[in-house]
Amino acid sequence: xxxxxxxxxxxxxxxxxxxxxxxxxxxxxxxxxxxxxxxxxxxxxxxxxxxxxxxxxxxxxxxxxxxxxxxxxxxxxxxxxxxxxxxxxxxxxxxxxxxxxxxxxxxxxxxxxxxxxxxxxxxxxxxxxxxxxxxxxxxxxxxxxxxxxxxxxxxxxxxxxxxxxxxxxxxxxxxxxxxxxxxxxxxxxxxxxxxxxxxxxxxxxxxxxxxxxxxxxx
Numbered sequence: 001x002x003x004x005x006x007x008x009x010x011x012x013x014x015x016x017x018x019x020x021x022x023x024x025x026x027x028x029x030x031x032x033x034x035x036x037x038x039x040x041x042x043x044x045x046x047x048x049x050x051x052x053x054x055x056x057x058x059x060x061x062x063x064x065x066x067x068x069x070x071x072x073x074x075x076x077x078x079x080x081x082x083x084x085x086x087x088x089x090x091x092x093x094x095x096x097x098x099x100x101x102x103x104x105x106x107x108x109x110x111x112x113x114x115x116x117x118x119x120x121x122x123x124x125x126x127x128x129x130x131x132x133x134x135x136x137x138x139x140x141x142x143x144x145x146x147x148x149x150x151x152x153x154x155x156x157x158x159x160x161x162x163x164x165x166x167x168x169x170x171x172x173x174x175x176x177x178x179x180x181x182x183x184x185x186x187x188x189x190x191x192x193x194x195x196x197x198x199x200x201x202x203x204x205x206x207x208x209x210x211x212x213x214x215x216x217x218x
Contacts, residue, residue: 010056024137036124040191050117054097074098123192126183131199142172
């Protein structure tokens with residue numbers, strides 16, 4: 001099976017697996033991350049197959065929707081790639097990316113794996129968490145979890161551990177300060193940093209408008 005065929009089979013698998021998923025973590029999220037990964041990879045010397053497969057499979061079983069279990073996604077991805085007879089070293093690399101890509105993983109001092117392919121896919125995933133799409137995804141997930149949009153009496157927690165972050169039920173607007181506004185400075189690649197800047201500024205403008213409307217000043 002050629003690399004092109006492997007990617008094609010993976011796309012079909014992901015579409016089927018994520019059918020009916022929450023709107024911020026569905027096939028279209030994967031598609032955007034996949035496209036941005038390839039865009040960033042054009043300026044980096046990276047393994048195109050690893051980047052493609054990791055981007056496509058990174059949210060195949062997000063821990064948020066599996067009682068916090070971070071092992072399901074990597075296991076499912078590994079089993080699928082083995083069924084396609086993908087090289088073991090490629091599978092191992094993809095699984096390590098899936099295990100280390102999330103924002104919560106960056107809060108874990110024991111996480112130490114890094115590769116150029118991880119940095120590319122991580123940047124692409126983070127780009128989809130900010131800007132106009134990121135705002136829409138944040139409020140979509142907040143509604144899915146029946147969270148408050150905003151509560152002036154609940155301040156953001158900027159010093160959460162990984163476990164505290166995973167268990168947080170804070171209002172959606174707090175998420176901007178606890179994650180989204182932090183991502184610009186966590187980008188790995190030159191392309192990612194450049195693309196993140198405009199999206200970051202859009203979020204700042206959005207928050208300014210939000211507070212004006214909330215307080216009856218607009």
